Amino acid sequence: MSTDSPTTTYKDPRASWFRRLPVISHFNKSVGLQRGMLVTGLVLTGIFLLTAVLAPVIAPYGFSQISDADGGFPAQQAPGGKHLWGTTVGGYDVFSRVVWGAQTAVMVIVVAVVMSIFIGVILGLVSGYIGGWLDRILVVIADAVYAFPSLLVAIVMAIVISGGRSSLWGGIIAAAISITVVFIPQYFRVIRAETIRLKAEPFVESAKVVGASNVRIMSRHIFKNATRTLPLIFTLNASEAILTLAGLGFLGFGIEPTSAAEWGFDLNKALADTTSGIWWTGVFPGLAIVLTVLGLTLVGESINDLNDPRLRGRRKAASGKGGPDSTAGAQAAIRAEVSSS
């Protein structure tokens, strides 16, 4: 509890790299309701990811399995017994399909978001930094893509790429590319805006003055500073990617049930069941979509709030006395400066 330590201790950023990771650092500086939101989001997202990774262990049957050693599965069986969440009209086990569906969703998210981040970031950097006619053309294209309803673009892409439906990887790639096309303008715009802002910063100008090339300035000086907001867009886009994928599947542009499990497709097939009182075929895939999107959105929104010092809640300052002087480092530096005069 020293209020004035003579030795200045600076925290070494490399030693605490783990605490500086996007989500971890956000968790550390959150309090109260904001921490609750973040934790809920993290738990939901964690369950989603674990389910996807451990699908072969968790799921009692394969996604396209309609029979086992005891013979064929009964159709439209209510939850309970051998089939925890019941079976569909085609005889698939609902629980297994939901679990395997998580895997499909993760694959689509990863492929789609990785592709759109790469292309979007590179285009945004170049467009923002070089400017001129290239910038104008790219912005117009991005605007044009924005103007399309995203699902419509996704449908067109799905048809162009795979003729509507296809195998596991064909389906995943088709869905991922269609989502990519819709998302690139988002990354492009964010990175371009940041690049234009950073371009006028003195540290970029100081790099120009020493004669750094454009490629060096973009890669070394702008890139890392422009990508701070990416974790946020990533989480928000991931949830949107799931919705787009589910929408595609629901409309019939998804993946064949024999190639992979897909929540949207299952929802579509469950439509006819609702009128006959069979709820389990629709509720479980639907819940899976809702909870996954909710989890990812909560994480994204929390990160957004925590990144903004004005929105971030803090513990109340203790009105008592004492306590370590947190500005000791800076003040010691100033003191050293003054006394050396």
Next chain:
Amino acid sequence: MSPNIDPRGTGHVLDIDHLRVTFATDAGDVYAVKDVSLEVNPGEVVAIVGESGSGKTVTAKTILGLLPETAISSGAVLINGNNVISVSPAKLRQIRGRDVAMVFQEPSTALNPVFTVGWQIAEGIRAHAHGTGGRVSAKEAKSRAIDALRKVGIPDPENRVDYYPHQFSGGQKQRVVIAAALALNPGLIVADEPTTALDVTVQAEILQLLRDLRDKYGTSIVLITHNMGVVADLADRVVVMYQGDVVEEATAKVLFAEPKQEYTRKLLAAVPHLGRNSASEGMTARAHQDRKVLVEAKGLTIEYPGRLGSPGFKAVDGVSFTLSEGEVFGLVGESGSGKTTIGRAIAGLNRTTGGSLKVLDYEMLNLKERTFKPLRKEIGFVFQDPAASFNPQLTIGDCVAEPLIIHSNPTPAQARKRVGELLESVQLPASYADRFPHELSGGQRQRASLARALILNPKLLIADEPTSALDVSVQAVVLELFKDIQSEFGFAALFISHDLAVVDILSHWVGVLYKGKLVEQGLGTQVMGNPQHDYTRRLIASLPVPDPDEQARRREASRSLLAG
């Protein structure tokens, strides 16, 4: 109603008693104000001075109850018997404007651009009429706004009351802000760095206005500033703050004549004083004229393109000068004079549009980045804001080594060694190479910035306001270092600043820029001691010196100069 009467009978307009303010931050609690007690008498100007982080602005904001939610304050701030810290929000709203008003630092952001100034002044009048149950008609509010504008010396207030903020100059905007503060005749005005954003000639006018307010209306003023010249010019009593504590309190005359505390003495010694410690002391002719000319401008013109249909803006208009090897050329001017534009043009950051600018025999008029790049290693550049001129993601070592890596492709070990050498020559430990820019103080960063500019041993260094973002004590250290390194390395330097006293300390040869034209150049001692051009005379007369008696004499002299 005279707001100067204190019901408790202490006779003070403001009474601060054992004030403590604590902020909750990510890094734990910060004690911004530790234990401050002071009082302000009617008609008194009390200056609170201190460097950044001393808690002076937090103290000022507490007086108006403007602290953010993350702050917790204890103690008492009494204004006319009301404790601002504990009163209800409704009561606080009544106190603000009626008993105490605030003048902010930046007049262009303190005014709302989409309303007329008359409306903004009348806003306070209307708000308070509402609180007491009455209503003020639009006509009456306007006439009171006109009165307020007349008080602060805005010419033709009947018409200008309907103007928008952008139609006023910076100094006039600050007058409008003061008019708004005066609208309800408060007994106390808190002015937080009221002249920091203004040019020195405008600053003199605003200080005169504040003095008139005190003399004519008996308004008390709490003046928050870091500028010792402003303090000497205006304040009756001075409170020196350091790291949240009051270090010393005395009348202005006593404080400047015989400061008691060590810190106050250091602070006063660090303030650059025009005419003392001049670099051109004892020189009779311009030095270094036998050496090679590095920069030669002949009728240099730089024009920024206007919008479609409107003519462009001439930032630099027919400027001619030379800069020889080993010479320090000081370029002085107020904002908009084109001094920064010239510096940036020499570094190839701005394009020239007319005349001739030769940098190391390269004609900048037809600048091609590819052909100019080899010359860049001969030019170093120090930027104004040391915090912004380093890439926050790279270590100091990486930043300083950047020019070396671009131009000579050294091994990592070589680069490290050279960075270490340079850091030591700017008096930073070589181990600082592993730190990140945010872990250094402002002065340390600016030294690292100097190290980066010098790592390739350039022939020419351009320093654009290198000390204006620094505290005065830090500025003194950095200036001293700059002087030492310049004589050791022997590079030529173009030193750009708005502060005459700072330029005089470093420069052998001084040029004064006014609205894009170089109105005067000569030896530092000559320009400062015997200015030829009207503008230079005005500039020097407006500069407040940190000595109340001398400043009072200078003020009289400058008033007669402006009148005559």
